[in-house]
Amino acid sequence: MDKKKMAEWLSQGSFAIPKLLLNHYKHLGLSETEFVLLLHMHSFIEEGILFPTPAELAEKMTVTPSECMEMLRKLLQKGFISIEEHMDEREIRSEKYSLQPLWEKLVHYLYAESLKEEKQERQEEEESLYTVFEQEFGRPLSPFECETLSMWIDQDGHSPLIIKAALREAVLSGKLNFRYIDRILFEWKKNGIRTIEQAQNYGRKFRKHQQSTKSIRPVQNEYKQTIPFFNWLDS
Template identity: 75%
Template sequence: MNKEKMAEWLAEGSIAIPKLLLHHYKNIGLTETEFMLLLHIHSYIESGVLFPTPAQIAEKMTLSPAECMDGVRRLIQKGLLAIEEHVDEHSIRIEKYSLKPLWEKLVHHLLSEAFYGEKERYEEEEKSLYTMFEQEFGRPLSPFECETLAMWVDQDGHDPAIIKAALREAVLSGKLNFRYIDRILFEWKKNGIQTIEQAQSYGKKFRKYQQSSKASQPQSEHKQTIPFYNWLEQS
């Protein structure tokens, strides 16, 4: 094989295609043909040809120049491609294609997907929150208790997962009532506790402190075998 020809092939370089675009082009309204059309336009731009003609694009595809022109028009109408003015090195104004609308639409789609996914998770957490409380209390919650739960989420801004952790802490401490749980949440918020891991670590520290405190007491006073921390006594 001719080494010069091989070097010529390698010198053509490569084109980077974001995996996110490959995975989500259908979700942002692209057909396979439009996707390939955009990739060829992207390839031309990377090669320094900022405004390839329909005929140039058709050379790389199984479409006719007229079909390429129609495809470009559809992409512009869909808000996935733009034509901008560009001033070259000779101060001459020329037109060029811009893929900025494509990237903006892709980012918007990904952010929306993440937002609705998180919102759905949050709503599921909130639904299971009531179920978990009723299971631990062994009865349906009263209207006042339901209102308190809603207040913790909506007004106080506690994540449902954190409220569940406070419930578990109350169960562990043998103080299963809403006033006690409210005090735990208050203490956690005051101390910047925002994640399950932080809540668990905080609880462990207090239980360790409680154990060491009880170990220093006379044996006659050391009757309780389960580590206990009274959150209601905190100021």
């Protein structure tokens, strides 16, 4: 093989196909032929040919110029490409294709999918939350308790993870009731507690304070708590 010829081939370079577009062009409503046409258009634009003709595009594909013209018309109609005015260095006006609408459609689709995933994750977290409460209480939750859980999430804006952390605090304190958990959540929100780490640190500080307070009091009986707790209802 002629090494010089090989060097010429390699010097033609390459262009990157966005993996997100490759994975999701079907979800955008593009056919394989339309997808390949857009790739060729992208390639032409990167080479500096900003307004390739249907004949130039068709030459790269297995379609006729008229078929290519029809596809371009449909892509314009569906808002995947646009035609913009271009002015070169000599201030000569011309037209050029833009793939900006395609990238905007792709970003919009990915954003919508992200919202769907977040909603699904939130639903799963909430379902898990009800299960955890029923396991800790050892019984099904009453309608009032279910409504309270919903209010903590929807009205008070507590995340399921924070609510679970408050439930754990109530368990450690031996105060397993909704009024006590509600008080914990109220105190946390008032003090800007938003993450699990902040909640854990806050709880540890109160237990340490409780231990210090008890250590200076006279011992009135022989009973000793194995887990010191902070009485959130008395705060």
